[in-house]
Amino acid sequence: MDSDPGRLSQWEFRVSCQELIRHSDVIGDGWAWRGGDEEGFLAKTRWEEVNPCDEASQLSMAAVALSQSLRFDHHVVYSASFAVPVLYTAACRQDGSPLSLEELRSRIPKSLRDSVTDSLTPQEHPLLGCPCFWLHPCRTSAVMRSMMSHIRREGYVAAWLSVIGPHVGLSLPISYAASVLGPAPSITGPSPPDLASSSDSPAPSSCIPAPLLLGSAPSSDSPAPSLLGPAPSSDSPTPLHS
Numbered sequence: 048m049d050s051d052p053g054r055l056s057q058w059e060f061r062v063s064c065q066e067l068i069r070h071s072d073v074i075g076d077g078w079a080w081r082g083g084d085e086e087g088f089l090a091k092t093r094w095e096e097v098n099p100c101d102e103a104s105q106l107s108m109a110a111v112a113l114s115q116s117l118r119f120d121h122h123v124v125y126s127a128s129f130a131v132p133v134l135y136t137a138a139c140r141q142d143g144s145p146l147s148l149e150e151l152r153s154r155i156p157k158s159l160r161d162s163v164t165d166s167l168t169p170q171e172h173p174l175l176g177c178p179c180f181w182l183h184p185c186r187t188s189a190v191m192r193s194m195m196s197h198i199r200r201e202g203y204v205a206a207w208l209s210v211i212g213p214h215v216g217l218s219l220p221i222s223y224a225a226s227v228l229g230p231a232p233s234i235t236g237p238s239p240p241d242l243a244s245s246s247d248s249p250a251p252s253s254c255i256p257a258p259l260l261l262g263s264a265p266s267s268d269s270p271a272p273s274l275l276g277p278a279p280s281s282d283s284p285t286p287l288h289s
Contacts, residue, residue, distance in 0.1 A: 053192030054130035055203055063204040064089045064123070070205075070226050076219075081122075086174055089123035089132075089204070095154070095216070116141040117154075121217055123204065124173055131187040132204055135172055136215045137179040151180060154216050167214065182211055202227030 055063065064080065067089065071078035081090045095117045122135040138146040138154075152160060152167060170181040191207060198206045205223045212218060 051130075051188060051192065052195040053188035053190070055125075055132070056130070057125050057127065059200060060125040060132060060204070061087075063201055066201040066226060067205045067208075067223070070223055074220060074222055082174065088125075088174060091121045091217075093119050093121070093217070095119065117146065119216065120179070121212075121215070122172065122175075122179075123208070126173075126184055129184045129187065131184050131191070132207055133181060133184045133187075134208070134211055134215065134217075135170070135179045135181045136217075137177070148180065151215070155214060156216075159214050180215075182214060187211075198227045 061084065068078050068080060070076075076091070077093065078089060078091045080087050082088060097115050097117060118139050118141065120137045123132050124135060125131075126133045136151070138151050140146070146154075148167070148169065166183045167180055168183070169178060171177070172179050187207070190210065191203065194206060194210075195203070205219065206227045208217070209219045209223070209227075
């Protein structure tokens with residue numbers, strides 16, 4: 048197991064995902080495990096209503112006419128290269144037409160938008176082979192290293208999502224904080240949990256935008272969390288489909 052507290056082994060990643068799924072099942076937050084134990088990932092699908100009067104959305108009127116709903120697929124995949132979780136996102140309208148990179152960026156809170164200019168880029172899904180968007184993980188371990196004295200190892204993924212999720216419009220309900228806060232020894236046990244057997248949860252009727260688990264929610268004057276780093280750009284992808 049890596050001695051760096053900002054990094055996770057694949058076994059620790061799976062245990063931390065199970066911890067998040069357990070709480071998600073209780074509150075109906077919609078997170079579930081997809082695929083097998085060895086090459087699976089954490090997944091959630093959420094919907095957003097489009098406000099035609101919202102100039103910040105930058106969606107064309109023709110696109111708004113096609114559909115008033117947007118679908119976002121969020122997948123958390125373990126990176127063996129970086130030894131950290133990585134968030135992949137795909138977005139499309141209700142008719143299946145994909146959002147461009149600029150349209151996705153326009154959905155991000157203004158206080159965080161500048162921080163994803165270089166780090167939110169198209170990238171192929173490492174397990175499904177589908178094109179989507181990702182947030183580059185080059186600074187994840189450094190940021191998480193500074194947080195781990197305040198959280199349990201089992202809460203790593205939830206704490207990490209509370210920092211990186213808002214950069215793609217994804218918030219965690221504040222109740223996750225109870226399962227994250229408080230130092231604890233590194234995860235131990237004879238074997239990882241059987242994530243593939245976890246039951247799916249229905250998507251919530253509403254998602255409560257919560258502050259970061261270890262701090263206040265960013266405001267328009269607040270600096271963006273320094274989790275993100277630049278990554279190469281390419282053409283906009285098409286969305287994932289479940």
